[in-house]
Amino acid sequence: MKEHRVAIRPPLERAGDTRGESRRLMDRWWTELDAAAEEDSLVANVFVMGSLAEILNTFDIPMSFPEIASLQTAVKGKAMDYLLAAEDAGYSPDICGYVKVDVGLHLTGRQHPLGRYPKPGMVVATNMCNTYIKWSEIWERQYECPVFVLDLPGWRGTGFAYDMGSETFKNDVKFVEGQLRELIALCEEVTGKTFDIDKLREILDNVNRMSELYRAILATNKHRPAPFNALTEGINYMGIANILRGREDGVRFMETALAELDERIDKGVGAVSPEQFRLLLVGTACYTNFRDFVGLFEQWNGVFVASEYMSYAGGGIDRGVHYDLSRPVESLAEQILITAQPSMSGIFFSHEWQANVVRDYAIDGIAYHGVKSCRTTSAGLPDAREWLMRNEDIPGLFIQSDLVDSRLWAEAQLKNRVDAFFEALQSRRVQVGA
Amino acid sequence: MLVAGVDVGSTQTKAVIMSDRHEMLGHGLCPTGAKLDEAGQTAFNLALAETPYSETNVAFVVGTGYGRFRIQFGDAQVTEISCHGRGAVHLFPNTRSVLDIGGQDTKAIKVGTDGQVIDFNMNDKCAAGTGRFLGAASDALEMPLGELGPLAQTAKNPVKMTTTCTVFAESEILGWLAKGRRIEDVVMGVHVAIASRSMSLLRRAGIEPEVTFTGGVTRNSAMVELISEMAGVQVNTSEESHYCGAIGAALYALDQVRTGAFAERGAPA
Numbered sequence: 001m002k003e004h005r006v007a008i009r010p011p012l013e014r015a016g017d018t019r020g021e022s023r024r025l026m027d028r029w030w031t032e033l034d035a036a037a038e039e040d041s042l043v044a045n046v047f048v049m050g051s052l053a054e055i056l057n058t059f060d061i062p063m064s065f066p067e068i069a070s071l072q073t074a075v076k077g078k079a080m081d082y083l084l085a086a087e088d089a090g091y092s093p094d095i096c097g098y099v100k101v102d103v104g105l106h107l108t109g110r111q112h113p114l115g116r117y118p119k120p121g122m123v124v125a126t127n128m129c130n131t132y133i134k135w136s137e138i139w140e141r142q143y144e145c146p147v148f149v150l151d152l153p154g155w156r157g158t159g160f161a162y163d164m165g166s167e168t169f170k171n172d173v174k175f176v177e178g179q180l181r182e183l184i185a186l187c188e189e190v191t192g193k194t195f196d197i198d199k200l201r202e203i204l205d206n207v208n209r210m211s212e213l214y215r216a217i218l219a220t221n222k223h224r225p226a227p228f229n230a231l232t233e234g235i236n237y238m239g240i241a242n243i244l245r246g247r248e249d250g251v252r253f254m255e256t257a258l259a260e261l262d263e264r265i266d267k268g269v270g271a272v273s274p275e276q277f278r279l280l281l282v283g284t285a286c287y288t289n290f291r292d293f294v295g296l297f298e299q300w301n302g303v304f305v306a307s308e309y310m311s312y313a314g315g316g317i318d319r320g321v322h323y324d325l326s327r328p329v330e331s332l333a334e335q336i337l338i339t340a341q342p343s344m345s346g347i348f349f350s351h352e353w354q355a356n357v358v359r360d361y362a363i364d365g366i367a368y369h370g371v372k373s374c375r376t377t378s379a380g381l382p383d384a385r386e387w388l389m390r391n392e393d394i395p396g397l398f399i400q401s402d403l404v405d406s407r408l409w410a411e412a413q414l415k416n417r418v419d420a421f422f423e424a425l426q427s428r429r430v431q432v433g434a
Numbered sequence: 435m436l437v438a439g440v441d442v443g444s445t446q447t448k449a450v451i452m453s454d455r456h457e458m459l460g461h462g463l464c465p466t467g468a469k470l471d472e473a474g475q476t477a478f479n480l481a482l483a484e485t486p487y488s489e490t491n492v493a494f495v496v497g498t499g500y501g502r503f504r505i506q507f508g509d510a511q512v513t514e515i516s517c518h519g520r521g522a523v524h525l526f527p528n529t530r531s532v533l534d535i536g537g538q539d540t541k542a543i544k545v546g547t548d549g550q551v552i553d554f555n556m557n558d559k560c561a562a563g564t565g566r567f568l569g570a571a572s573d574a575l576e577m578p579l580g581e582l583g584p585l586a587q588t589a590k591n592p593v594k595m596t597t598t599c600t601v602f603a604e605s606e607i608l609g610w611l612a613k614g615r616r617i618e619d620v621v622m623g624v625h626v627a628i629a630s631r632s633m634s635l636l637r638r639a640g641i642e643p644e645v646t647f648t649g650g651v652t653r654n655s656a657m658v659e660l661i662s663e664m665a666g667v668q669v670n671t672s673e674e675s676h677y678c679g680a681i682g683a684a685l686y687a688l689d690q691v692r693t694g695a696f697a698e699r700g701a702p703a
Contacts, residue, residue, distance in 0.1 A: 389553065399556065412500055413539075420515035420554060427516075427550035432659070 010267040014260040022236040023255050029243050032062055034115035042121035042190060045139060048238075048313045049343050050126035050150060053160060053245040054207060054332055058200045059187040064120065065242055066135070067313075069112055070101035074287035074356040074404035076113040083405060096131045097373040097404040099138075107140060122190055123147040128343045129376050146190065148183050152176065152337065154344050160350060162338050169337070177333035184329075197328055203246035204323035204332065211321035213254035214241055218318055220261040221305040222361055224278075225270025227261045230307035231281055232294055233271070238314045245315060248263065276301035277425055280357050282308045282350070282384065283369035284377055288406040296415055297367070300422040304367075306357045308350065312343040312377075347380040351387045358394050365425050367418075372408045395428065397421040436492045438481065439683025440474050441514060442466060442501025445537030445565070446650060448677050449477035451485050452493065452684040454691070456524070460484035461677055470501035478507070481616070485519060493691045496683040510690065515541055515554050517682030522646040523549035524685055525678065526670040530642040533661065533669070535632055535651035539567045542635040543612075544642065547684070553637045562599050563631030565651045570603040571624045575617065582621055583654035589622035622656065629660040636665065646670040648678035 036043045046058050046063045055330065056063055073079040079097070082104025087093060089107055091100050103153050110117040120139050125132040127149065136147045153172045155162065184195050217237055220227050228234065237257055244250030264270070279297060281304045286293040297304065311318045316339025324331040357363060368385050370378040378400075385396035399417050403406035436459065436689075441448045443466060449622040451460035466473045474497065482489060488697030489507075497505035503544045505511075514534075522532040522544055532543040540563060544553040557564060586592075593610045597603065603624070610620045636645070645665050651657050652675040662669045674681060 204601075386638075395553070416513055416515070417556065418498065420513040420551060423513060424517040424551040424554075431546075431550065 009269050009273070011269060012260075012263055012269060014263045018236065018253075018257040018260045021253055022240055025240055025244065025249065025253060030112075030115040033064055033118055036062055036064075037110065037116035037118040040119075042248050043118040043346055045120035045123045045136075047125055047129070047132050048242050048315060049132075050152070050336065050340060051129040051242065051245060051315055052124050052126075052150065052180075053242075053315075054200065054203050055180065055187060056124065057203050057246045058196060059191045059193055061122075061187065061191065063243070064118060066102045068239060068242065068307055069105070069114075069117060070098040070404055071285075071287045072114055072289045073105075073112065074406075075290055078113045079288065079404040080406055084109065084194070093405075095373060096135075097273065097371075099131060099135050100373075101404055102135070103138065106139075119143050120145050122186070124150070126150040126152055126340070128132050128152065128340055129219075131376065139164065146186060148186055150176070150179050150183070150336075152340050152344060155341050162341065162384055164334075164338075172337055173330065173333045175356045176337055177330050179408065180333055198385055200332075201325045204325055204328055206248060206251050207246045207317070208322050208323050209251045210241065210245065210254055211317045211319075213251065213258055214314065214317050215320060217254065217258050217261060218306070218310065220258070220265060223265050224359075224362070225268070225273070225275035226278065226303050226305040227271060229262035229271040229294065229298075230310055231285055232290075232303040234304070234307050234310045235285065238310050239414075241314050241317050245317070270303070272298055272301050274301060275303055276421065277364045278303060278305045278362055280304070280306045280308070280354065280361070280363045280366045281369060282315070282354060282366055283381060284309050284371050284374065284403055286371075286401045286409065287404055289409050289411070292409075292411060293401070293414075296418040300418075302365075302422065304364070305361050306355070308346075311353075312346060316340055316342065346377075350380065351384040354384060354388055355392050358388070358392055363394065365395045365397065365421065367421075368398045369397055370398065372400060372402045373405060374403065395421065395425060435484075435691060436487060437684050437687035438478060438492050438495045439517070439680040439685070439687060440460035440478050440495060440497050440499075440502075440505055440508060441517065441683060442470050442474050442477075442497065442499040442505060443514070443537055443650075443679070444500055444539070445569070447473040447477040447499070447501070448680040449474070449481040450677050450680045450684050451481045451487070451679070452688065454688060456685075456688075458681070459487075463676075466501065470504035471506050474501060474505040475507065490509045490563075494687040496687040497688075498679050498683040509687070512683060514539075514679045514682075514684045515543060515556075516551050517679045518648050519543045519545040519551045519554075519682065520685050521678035521680075521682030522648055522670075523547070523673055524681060525674055526646045528642055528644045529646040529670065531636060531639065531645045533632060533636050533645065533647050534649040535565050535628070535647075535657070537569075538651045540564050540632050540635055542632070542639040544639045549685075553639055555639045557631070557635065562597075564600075565628075565649065567600050567603055567628050568651065568654070568686075570600045571607060571621065574604040575621070580653070583625075583656040585618050586622040586625045586656035587659065589616070589618040591616075592619050592626055593623035593630045594658065595623045595627040600656065604671065624675050625654075625656050625660055629657060629664055632661065633664045641665055641667075643667050644670055646675075650676050653678060673690035 082101040084099035085104035123136045125136045368381040449462040460481035462477035497508035502511040534541045647669040652671045
């Protein structure tokens, strides 16, 4: 009989708490979407970068995140059905896989593997991804629903940091605040409710607490061994941060996650054992072969201790959101501007953020994952890699596949590159006598 | 004491038998085909047949190439990226940049003084501009692969290929011939297209002399000439260059036997 060994770890009282809660909350979210589809009630389609959940939650408007729904079809092994349906309708193989899965879902009766998928009653988008706007226009044509696009000015200086005292910033805030007031008016119109500023304050306060907890969660991985994998478990934290942004149960989820991670740290339990390589992932995940992708790295006892994905796809919550509850709408405009910048200007300044992460999290190497169907997140990755190698002496691996399109997954070639990367990391470690 | 390196590539499988004094005692070469394990065994047997020894005299076998995990008699695996780096520095000790044009992969590798990989760049998962492109040209022209290089070197006015896609290669080649262009000019156009694409990978990794060219395409004299011209330095090649991956694998095998280092440095099971 083949021998099987299990990793012996100290018993953990909180083991599985976060995973269980994450599943429960995600199932509940799908139950709500399913019910909305059944009743044909109002649902807003929003995006992970700039959902404006603060305002939508003030009006109790349920939110659907098509990016999350699309990636879930890939995790369930069903994305190709929808991709092909969209391509049959004339969508090019080159465009965003998330869009095509969504188009396929709508063209084939909105039956998602996790439940019925509601049609949007309204759409809230930003210009943080250029595809968001074109995607919204598809729904607008299909369902004649109102579309609100928040126009965020790009930063005209150097680096991510805003000069909050500058005239430019003050003008930008006024520009964004004016648009937020237009969104509030639209929400009043579609719901028939009056805007309740005190409710917005409560929601902003919840986001402040969620942000603080989310940052504390990320910081746990500064410990060695890192208690969680920023790709596998990170996806759960990020998913809940999006769908429950500003809600009390979202705060409680973050508390649960942090408590579980603190226990792992107390007992010295790491995401991989023994931890050999601490990695940063730049780019997005690969959902078609999610476990296989992670396995390529875990096979070498490598753990993603940080992920850029947890930053920009977490709605900027990692940057530290500090809403001033005494002036809610203005503060919301300010914080959107500040936390949106890493996503808006990532192609120009992401390397600086990566250099900080390398230092703060004691990173051994960076994996850059380019996504074939998403130039927004993939452009600039090879340049950032070269910069980090040259200026920070950090080895970088560049690989490509896709978010949801399994035709772009080539395991043998990916494995070859990943294995060679780890061989080089090991050789480097032997050289320096680490 | 002997060790072996077996490189199961996408088109050809190479094997070498090496002594503990780094003497190359045997070489084996065969097409890879669909049965990777058999190809590995055949190349290994061919290499062993050039020596007076038997399999029991081989202390350690390292497999490399895409089929490395299919070598049943292998003791460990190392990627061909690491093996080509190590092999190139063994063949030419001052090597700092390695270009390997293989059947479906082109690799540009930056190496340190003892052959450790510092950085590498590879073609995308598409085989455009790799050795397979020459294979497509050979098929389209119904001309043996070995004749393409010498013919290309007689070109006077090479055509400018607009694609390095192996799928479209045939139609473009036939298109140029249909326009009345001389066959040697078309063949040289194919070579220039491959060399240009390979050089962009090498430039990205950084061209640092000495540059060593490895893999099966090193047997093509026109390609060696073009790569040298584009790199601005005479690239190193030798009779052994085709076997560079297998040589690197054998050197890793020797590490294991000598120091037991493989347990720390090798690929996980």
